[in-house]
Each structure stands twice: as C-alpha cells, then as structure tokens.
Amino acid sequence: MHVVLADPPAFTPPYDHELASALARAGAEVELVTAPFRFGARPRPAGYRLEESFYRRSAHIERRLLRLGLRAFEHPVAMRRLLRRSADVLHLQWLAAPELDVALLRSSRPLVFTAHDLLPRRTGRRTRLWKRLFNRFDRVVVHSERGREALTAxxxxxxxxxxxPHPVFRSAPDRADDGRTVLAPGVIRPYKGLPDALEAVLALPEARLLVAGNPRVPLDELRARGGTRVEWRLGYLGAAELERALSEATVAVFPYADELDQSGALLQALGAGLPAVVYDVGGLGEVVSRFEAGRVV
Structure with a gap:
C-alpha cells in the first residue's frame, strides 16, 4: 500500500515522523509531504521518503505578515500538486488554509484527516466551513472517545x-528535580491556561514554575506577577532543551481550555515518566485517568 502523509504547515514533525516510520515498519510505502521546519532540525526519515514541497519560499521569511501573504499564493499550487500524487491513501494531518482547502480538496482516492484540534481555534466558529471540510474525507481520526463524541455531535x-489513541513520546531523562518544580511545557497560547498554572504555583509557598516553550501571547503581566517564583525558558525547545526541562520538573501541568483532542506536550511529559495534572478537557483526562498518570481536576 502506498500512503502519502501530509502536514502542510509542519505543525507536528515528531508525530509525523513516528506515524510515517510505524507505517513503513508495517510494510507500507510511505511519503511524508510537508514544509521546511522553521524552528530546528526535524527527525531523520526512517523507512519513508520526505518531501518539503509546501511553503518553500515563505518558510524562510521571518516577518509574519509577509510570510502569510506569500503562503496564500503558495498554498493552492502545493495542495493541487499533493492531490495529483499517485497513492492508495492520502492522509492529511493538518489543514493550513481551511478557507482554501474546502474548494481544493477533491480527489478520487481515499482521503483521511486527523483532527488533532477538533475545531481549530482560528476558524472553529465557522461551523458551515468545517462541516463541508469534514464531509470531504472518507475517514476522520480522533485521539479520544470524547473527540469522537464531540465530532459526532x-x-x-x-x-x-x-x-x-495518541501514543506517548518515550524518553528517559536523568531525574534532577528538586521536588517542587511545576513544568508548563509547549507553545504558549491563550487556550493553554498559563495564568491558572501561575495562580496554582503562587498558592503553594515552596513551589516554583518552569515555563518552557515558544510564546504566542504577551507575557509581561504574568512575568511581573510571577517574579522570582517563575523561570522562563522561552523560544522553541530542541530535543536537548526539552529533555533538560523534563528532567528538572517534579510534575507537569496542562490547564487547557476545551479546544483540542490531545496534547503532544502532555504525551512527551508522560513518556518521560513525569506525572501530570490536567483539566478534564478533550482527551487529556482520558489518558491520565486510564493509566493513573497523575490527576484530573
């Protein structure tokens, strides 16, 4: 079987790599079609072919508005090229431009979509758009029973x-925690509830908060409130920096809003043997409860 996996915006290189490698080990011929990863090295292909044919020019532009403007021209060309590929199955991980993709997604071959975010934050309120998009796919993959229930509704x-179910990302960092460090890992977005994490830490006299991730929101107010009780490691974390953060943490927290199905950052923490405290949203509570891997609140 020839499977083409596509992650046009290169949102999840580790996940893409693990899925492509697993399919190759199972005997499939696998191609991963994506964009250049802007924040570091991606995993080396293992048994599959890698093609970075999306956003070849805009991926190297630092100015956000200019980058997004060029992508609007690049996207239809790359998507049409993707849809013309010969494959038994085309499996899309993310839809980078839903407003364009609803018109572009036409194919005679089976189409599969993984709804990592059940309804993406930027366009999730456009229900008619997403109903049309979901109808373009023969199969829609979710990572939890709650995800299935949400999309059925x-x-x-x-x-x-x-x-x-989304597997954990296994690692074995040397334990170096002090028994009081709370880790808030991953890209810092509004729905991830960083103010709640800070409030909880400040309520515990001996606790400290380690924030490790790339910020997508202003942090001045939180930094002022946290003072010396918070350490900020901002920016994209490579494998070594992530392992260091996981090794130094006592517990990881995920006070997320109900906008996603599963969290890669949570599964990295659990894969490193770190207990987690999560809000009962999406599939986060399912995995923590099922494997007794922390607390659901």
Whole structure:
C-alpha cells in the first residue's frame, strides 16, 4: 500500500515522523509531504521518503505578515500538486488554509484527516466551513472517545470516525528535580491556561514554575506577577532543551481550555515518566485517568 502523509504547515514533525516510520515498519510505502521546519532540525526519515514541497519560499521569511501573504499564493499550487500524487491513501494531518482547502480538496482516492484540534481555534466558529471540510474525507481520526463524541455531535458521520489513541513520546531523562518544580511545557497560547498554572504555583509557598516553550501571547503581566517564583525558558525547545526541562520538573501541568483532542506536550511529559495534572478537557483526562498518570481536576 502506498500512503502519502501530509502536514502542510509542519505543525507536528515528531508525530509525523513516528506515524510515517510505524507505517513503513508495517510494510507500507510511505511519503511524508510537508514544509521546511522553521524552528530546528526535524527527525531523520526512517523507512519513508520526505518531501518539503509546501511553503518553500515563505518558510524562510521571518516577518509574519509577509510570510502569510506569500503562503496564500503558495498554498493552492502545493495542495493541487499533493492531490495529483499517485497513492492508495492520502492522509492529511493538518489543514493550513481551511478557507482554501474546502474548494481544493477533491480527489478520487481515499482521503483521511486527523483532527488533532477538533475545531481549530482560528476558524472553529465557522461551523458551515468545517462541516463541508469534514464531509470531504472518507475517514476522520480522533485521539479520544470524547473527540469522537464531540465530532459526532458536530455532525460528522459516525461511520467515518475512528479513534486511534495518541501514543506517548518515550524518553528517559536523568531525574534532577528538586521536588517542587511545576513544568508548563509547549507553545504558549491563550487556550493553554498559563495564568491558572501561575495562580496554582503562587498558592503553594515552596513551589516554583518552569515555563518552557515558544510564546504566542504577551507575557509581561504574568512575568511581573510571577517574579522570582517563575523561570522562563522561552523560544522553541530542541530535543536537548526539552529533555533538560523534563528532567528538572517534579510534575507537569496542562490547564487547557476545551479546544483540542490531545496534547503532544502532555504525551512527551508522560513518556518521560513525569506525572501530570490536567483539566478534564478533550482527551487529556482520558489518558491520565486510564493509566493513573497523575490527576484530573
């Protein structure tokens, strides 16, 4: 079987790599089509072919508005090229431009989509758009039973939905925690509840907060409130920096809003043997409860 995996915006290189490698080990011929990763080195292909044919020019532009403007021209060309590929299955991980993709996604071959964010934050309120998009796919993959329930209620045909739990990302960092460090890992976005994490830490006299990730929101107010109780390691964390943060943490926290199905940052923490405290949203509570890997609040 020839499978083409596509992550046009290169949102999740580690996940893409693990899935492509696993399919190759199972005997499939696998191509991963994506964009250049802007924040560091991606994993080396293992048994699959890698092609970075999305956003070849805009990926190297630092100015955000200019980059997004050029992408609007690059995207339709790259998506049409993707859809013309010969494959038994085309599996999309993310839709980088839903407003364009709803018109572009036409294919005679089976189409699969993984709904990592059940309804993406930027366009999630456009229900008609997403109902049309979901109808373009023969199968829609979610990572939790709650994800299945949410998309069924949204109107996705139950027979099109498949639950495939997201595995942990295994690692074995040397333990170097002090028994009081709370880790808030991952890209810092509004829905991730960093103010809640800070409030909880400040309520515990001996606790300290380690924030490790690339900020997408202003942090001046939180930094002022946290003072010396918070350490900020801002920016994209490579493998070594992430391992260091995981090794120094006592517990990881994920006070997320209900906008996603599963969290890669959570599964990296659990894969490193770190207990987690999560809000009961999306599939976060399912995995923590099922494996007794922390607390659901």
């Amino acid at each position: 949204f109107g996705v045909a139950p027979e099109a939905l498949r639950v495939i």
